[in-house]
Amino acid sequence: MATTPSNLIDGKAFAARVRDGVAADVTKLKSRGITPGLAVVIVGEDPASQVYVRNKVRQTAEVGMHSVHHEFPANTSQEDLVAKVRELNADNNINGILVQLPLPKHIDEVAVIETIAPEKDVDGFHVINTGLLATGGEGMVPCTPLGCLLMLKDRLGDLSGKKAVVVGRSNIVGKPMAQLLLDANCTVTIAHSRTRDLPGEVRAADIVVAAVGRPEMIKGDWIKEGAAVIDVGINRIDAPELGEGKTRLVGDVDFNGAAPHAGAITPVPGGVGPMTIACLLKNTVTAACRQNNIDPNAL
Numbered sequence: 001m002a003t004t005p006s007n008l009i010d011g012k013a014f015a016a017r018v019r020d021g022v023a024a025d026v027t028k029l030k031s032r033g034i035t036p037g038l039a040v041v042i043v044g045e046d047p048a049s050q051v052y053v054r055n056k057v058r059q060t061a062e063v064g065m066h067s068v069h070h071e072f073p074a075n076t077s078q079e080d081l082v083a084k085v086r087e088l089n090a091d092n093n094i095n096g097i098l099v100q101l102p103l104p105k106h107i108d109e110v111a112v113i114e115t116i117a118p119e120k121d122v123d124g125f126h127v128i129n130t131g132l133l134a135t136g137g138e139g140m141v142p143c144t145p146l147g148c149l150l151m152l153k154d155r156l157g158d159l160s161g162k163k164a165v166v167v168g169r170s171n172i173v174g175k176p177m178a179q180l181l182l183d184a185n186c187t188v189t190i191a192h193s194r195t196r197d198l199p200g201e202v203r204a205a206d207i208v209v210a211a212v213g214r215p216e217m218i219k220g221d222w223i224k225e226g227a228a229v230i231d232v233g234i235n236r237i238d239a240p241e242l243g244e245g246k247t248r249l250v251g252d253v254d255f256n257g258a259a260p261h262a263g264a265i266t267p268v269p270g271g272v273g274p275m276t277i278a279c280l281l282k283n284t285v286t287a288a289c290r291q292n293n294i295d296p297n298a299l
Helices: 011-031 048-061 078-089 109-112 128-133 143-156 174-183 199-201 275-293
Strands: 038-044 066-070 095-100 163-167 187-191 207-210 228-231 235-238 247-250
Touching: 011 048, 011 143, 011 207, 038 048, 038 078, 038 275, 048 066, 048 275, 066 078, 078 109, 078 247, 095 275, 128 174, 143 174, 143 207, 143 228, 143 275, 163 174, 163 199, 174 187, 174 207, 187 199
Parallel strands: 038 066, 038 095, 163 187, 163 207, 207 228
Antiparallel strands: 235 247
């Protein structure tokens, strides 16, 4: 198979469609007197985090939501950060709270995340939400795995019976991704860097989700003909071909090697990344609905 628009999953275009749906839902909620509100909290001046936060704040406003942005210096105490989270928990104008990670080393990330009210935890990281996901309950789902699932369902339709391999076992992507695929009736294998026959596991899969954080670790000849490949990895590598000191972004999959085999594949950049923020907005609408006893699917 050649790399053509027919097998390339355009994450930017799909995310724009998700945001359009969110904006329509926000309009419907506003007609009921409800304006979904998202608070983003950032500590320190990590450049990548600053870019992410600016994008989140801008896109929140673009879909018509109430957007709140709190910045704290890197030396902020854990106590002050927790106090701000508790204040946002009590604010009825705020339906979703996102604390941008990573936090400075002197702050316990788990303690901060678990201070967030589970119903406002639009990142889906609180232990109650991870427990609900694992047991088939109705909680908040982490944004990146949710985005991956939406793209897979859009491209493949019903996922029942498909063999899926998730390469990576993080709490943020790998584990919740595997659970979502299980819930979609896939047969799921969680593989990782120490899996004995990783190429063999990948070659057997109808769906491959790569989230291991190693540049181009998944080789092209590992991909089964016609498989769907979702590449969550974002790795910056040296690119001397572009000039001295230049770098470029690559995923965890060797895109050029895999694309001729894949029935569907996400590029890096422009694949999963845009979906993460779109799903954050979608989660905020879901949270606003649930907090007002409205079925999000009935908007």
